[in-house]
Amino acid sequence: MRELVVISGKGGTGKTSIVASFAVxxxxxILADCDVDAxxxxxxxxxxxxxxxxxxxxxxxxxxQEDCLGCxxxxxxxxxxxxxxxxxSPIRACPVFSIDPISCEGCGVCVEFCPQKAVDFLEKTGxxxxxxxxRCGPMVHARLGAAEENSGKLVSLVRTxxxxxxxxxxxxxxxxxxxxxxxCPVIASITGADLVLVVTEPTVSGEHDFKRVISLxxxxxxxxxxxxxxxxxxxxxxxLIEQQACEKQVIMAGRIHYDEQVTYAQVKGxxxxxxxxxxxxxxxxxxxxxxxxxxxxxxxxxxxxxxGDDYARKNL
Amino acid sequence: MIIAVASGKGGTGKTTIATNLxxxxxxxxxxxxxxxxxPNAHLFLKPxxxxxxxxxxxxxxxxxxxxxxxxxxxxxxxYSAIVALKxxxxxxxxxxxxxxGCARICPSGAITEVSREIGTLEKGRSxxxxxxxxxxxxxxxxxxxxxxxxxxYIRQEGATIIDAPPGTSCPxxxxxxxxxxxxxVTEPTPFGLNDLMLAVEMIxxxxxxxxxLINRADLGDDRVRDYCRAQGIQVLLEISNDRKIAEAYxxxxxxxxxxxxxxxxxxxxxxxxxxxxxxxxxxxxxxxxEKGEI
Amino acid sequence: xxxxxTSSGEAMDSQxxxxxxxxxxxxxxxxxxxxxxxxxxxxxxxxxxxxxIQAAEHVSRLxxxxxxxxxxxxxxxxxxxxxxxxxxxxxEGTVTEAIENFRAGQYTTAEAADVDGHWM
Numbered sequence: 088m089r090e091l092v093v094i095s096g097k098g099g100t101g102k103t104s105i106v107a108s109f110a111v112x113x114x115x116x117i118l119a120d121c122d123v124d125a126x127x128x129x130x131x132x133x134x135x136x137x138x139x140x141x142x143x144x145x146x147x148x149x150x151x152q153e154d155c156l157g158c159x160x161x162x163x164x165x166x167x168x169x170x171x172x173x174x175x176s177p178i179r180a181c182p183v184f185s186i187d188p189i190s191c192e193g194c195g196v197c198v199e200f201c202p203q204k205a206v207d208f209l210e211k212t213g214x215x216x217x218x219x220x221x222r223c224g225p226m227v228h229a230r231l232g233a234a235e236e237n238s239g240k241l242v243s244l245v246r247t248x249x250x251x252x253x254x255x256x257x258x259x260x261x262x263x264x265x266x267x268x269x270x271c272p273v274i275a276s277i278t279g280a281d282l283v284l285v286v287t288e289p290t291v292s293g294e295h296d297f298k299r300v301i302s303l304x305x306x307x308x309x310x311x312x313x314x315x316x317x318x319x320x321x322x323x324x325x326x327l328i329e330q331q332a333c334e335k336q337v338i339m340a341g342r343i344h345y346d347e348q349v350t351y352a353q354v355k356g357x358x359x360x361x362x363x364x365x366x367x368x369x370x371x372x373x374x375x376x377x378x379x380x381x382x383x384x385x386x387x388x389x390x391x392x393x394x395g396d397d398y399a400r401k402n403l
Numbered sequence: 404m405i406i407a408v409a410s411g412k413g414g415t416g417k418t419t420i421a422t423n424l425x426x427x428x429x430x431x432x433x434x435x436x437x438x439x440x441x442p443n444a445h446l447f448l449k450p451x452x453x454x455x456x457x458x459x460x461x462x463x464x465x466x467x468x469x470x471x472x473x474x475x476x477x478x479x480x481x482y483s484a485i486v487a488l489k490x491x492x493x494x495x496x497x498x499x500x501x502x503x504g505c506a507r508i509c510p511s512g513a514i515t516e517v518s519r520e521i522g523t524l525e526k527g528r529s530x531x532x533x534x535x536x537x538x539x540x541x542x543x544x545x546x547x548x549x550x551x552x553x554x555x556y557i558r559q560e561g562a563t564i565i566d567a568p569p570g571t572s573c574p575x576x577x578x579x580x581x582x583x584x585x586x587x588v589t590e591p592t593p594f595g596l597n598d599l600m601l602a603v604e605m606i607x608x609x610x611x612x613x614x615x616l617i618n619r620a621d622l623g624d625d626r627v628r629d630y631c632r633a634q635g636i637q638v639l640l641e642i643s644n645d646r647k648i649a650e651a652y653x654x655x656x657x658x659x660x661x662x663x664x665x666x667x668x669x670x671x672x673x674x675x676x677x678x679x680x681x682x683x684x685x686x687x688x689x690x691x692x693e694k695g696e697i
Numbered sequence: 698x699x700x701x702x703t704s705s706g707e708a709m710d711s712q713x714x715x716x717x718x719x720x721x722x723x724x725x726x727x728x729x730x731x732x733x734x735x736x737x738x739x740x741x742x743x744x745x746x747x748x749x750i751q752a753a754e755h756v757s758r759l760x761x762x763x764x765x766x767x768x769x770x771x772x773x774x775x776x777x778x779x780x781x782x783x784x785x786x787x788x789e790g791t792v793t794e795a796i797e798n799f800r801a802g803q804y805t806t807a808e809a810a811d812v813d814g815h816w817m
Binding site for chain 1: 411412413414415418438440441443446479481482500501502503504507508539541542543544545546568569570571572573574576580592593594597598601604605607608609622623624649650652653654655
């Protein structure tokens with residue numbers, strides 16, 4: 088079983104559009120939408136939910152105001168500025184404190200040290216995850232609750248469930264739609280993957296962010312491939328990015344033309360490769376043709392940390 | 404006034420709007436780039452960097468001679484960052500959130516806190532604009548502590564424009580919290596609409612006044628406008644899809660350099676936001692749409 | 698001595714669960730008495746982070762001296778090592794088969810983790 092993760096560093100480079108097309112082209116696979124706080128893949132694949140489950144993200148502190156004596160110790164020791172002082176009520180002379188649920192990181196320190204034991208520590212529901220069917224096969228996805236946190240944990244959960252289902256259904260490939268950035272949700276989606284595909288754009292921002300995301304994949308020793316999307320908007324910037332990629336032993340997977348058809352396809356709720364012949368569609372098919380044999384043939388020494396780069400260099 | 408520029412979807416134009424807005428304003432202005440994972444504002448502002456500071460979070464350090472292996476540190480930790488087996492505690496600093504619980508609870512004073520670097524903070528100037536950004540160390544998972552360090556440079560006088568990361572979860576919340584106003588930048592496509600709705604839900608949880616800016620306004624369809632109208636959300640400005648601006652952007656050139664007429668547009672935008680904030684927020688204002696100069 | 702085997706079910710003929718941190722069940726087996734105990738490991742499935750570390754703590758609290766599983770991440774490995782617990786990875790087949798292999802001295806102790814952690 089192999090895992091391909093599509094990330095970008097910079098947002099808006101076209102990850103989800105490309106993953107949707109891969110979903111149409113690839114056989115025997117399961118999809119995982121790990122962009123849990125701004126998931127879009129479902130807009131192109133129209134999943135039918137078969138199973139849903141609540142996601143418990145962690146714990147949250149909550150002050151029982153009737154027991155609060157207003158000493159303010161919680162505010163003094165909270166490292167996350169999550170304790171607010173409320174105006175004293177008419178019946179009580181002392182101030183009363185309250186925890187801001189959005190700032191609370193669930194560390195439990197106020198719970199432990201409150202002299203009145205007036206702080207409850209409750210499990211929080213952070214969102215939901217789903218197992219669905221699509222016209223391209225099964226899909227695992229999730230929705231983080233509004234203003235919720237611990238997206239890394241939800242990403243891990245989506246990935247683990249996808250792995251489990253792949254095992255049960257005898258599927259040999261997991262295609263993961265990742266999120267922008269380089270922080271915890273991205274790390275949670277790439278560790279242990281067989282191949283990361285970085286999708287970037289030919290701009291100075293794209294180049295800057297690409298360099299950081301490559302440093303991340305190298306840090307985790309994961310073979311990395313590059314695709315420059317909308318490359319014809321700035322061919323010289325494209326060349327510059329690809330040159331830097333070569334120097335870092337990143338595989339050149341392909342280039343995709345800028346094509347307004349991609350937006351029209353999105354409006355229709357379809358992957359670009361499902362619509363009539365288009366430049367971008369043709370480029371994505373070529374991209375998949377190049378990537379697929381590579382992913383499927385990566386030696387199952389997935390657990391050999393050092394193997395990835397050498398294999399990539401010799402084989403593509 | 405403190406204005407955060409956010410979006411749900413990445414790539415809608417947050418950095419573009421934040422940088423061009425701040426450079427259109429006069430007086431005491433600053434830009435804080437809180438997208439510490441992938442900061443881009445400096446590519447356009449091209450500030451002269453005056454100082455670089457290492458930013459760390461406090462993580463436990465155990466003095467094994469004092470430790471009695473009582474296990475209390477392991478019990479209080481919610482993150483498995485300190486684990487107390489029958490032997491002396493084991494620490495996993497990369498999982499530590501810096502809450503200080505273990506150091507506080509240790510009855511033998513065996514735990515002190517040391518700083519673990521999570522990134523750097525750079526400060527500088529570009530013309531009249533003060534500039535601060537954070538760069539998260541590669542491999543670090545948590546950005547909020549670094550974002551909070553950048554936000555320490557917020558000042559009440561003049562304008563503080565904050566460039567937020569994409570998404571709707573903890574880094575974005577840490578960034579936009581306590582702002583006077585949030586501009587949500589979107590594009591009129593299905594992905595743009597979907598992520599805008601998620602961002603709106605998030606901002607409404609925070610209770611901050613906000614408005615929408617539609618970038619690349621002639622792409623896609625009308626669903627974003629319909630949604631804003633139905634929700635009573637004010638569309639502050641629409642900027643058309645302009646090839647000249649896109650090419651300039653790809654080279655790190657500001658929008659206002661190729662379309663100087665936009666300077667007035669941004670000044671008017673700032674003034675309008677000022678009116679909304681001083682009149683107590685934009686909740687329930689009727690739908691209206693100002694078209695940009697292009 | 699007491700050993701722990703990660704299991705995908707409660708029966709002794711269940712397959713060894715290749716994961717450690719998020720395995721649903723642990724079988725605690727005493728090589729001297731031949732008795733075994735089925736231990737629930739599901740609290741780790743809900744762990745905010747550090748599932749592997751908590752599973753390792755769990756194994757330590759059970760008094761086991763050896764863990765048999767499929768794969769073990771670096772944080773779990775470090776925790777087990779600190780607790781003086783030997784780690785055997787790469788085990789396949791049923792729990793009963795794993796125990797037989799162990800008793801026959803077929804396994805070698807791991808020197809290091811064999812998979813990347815999931816960061817948490």
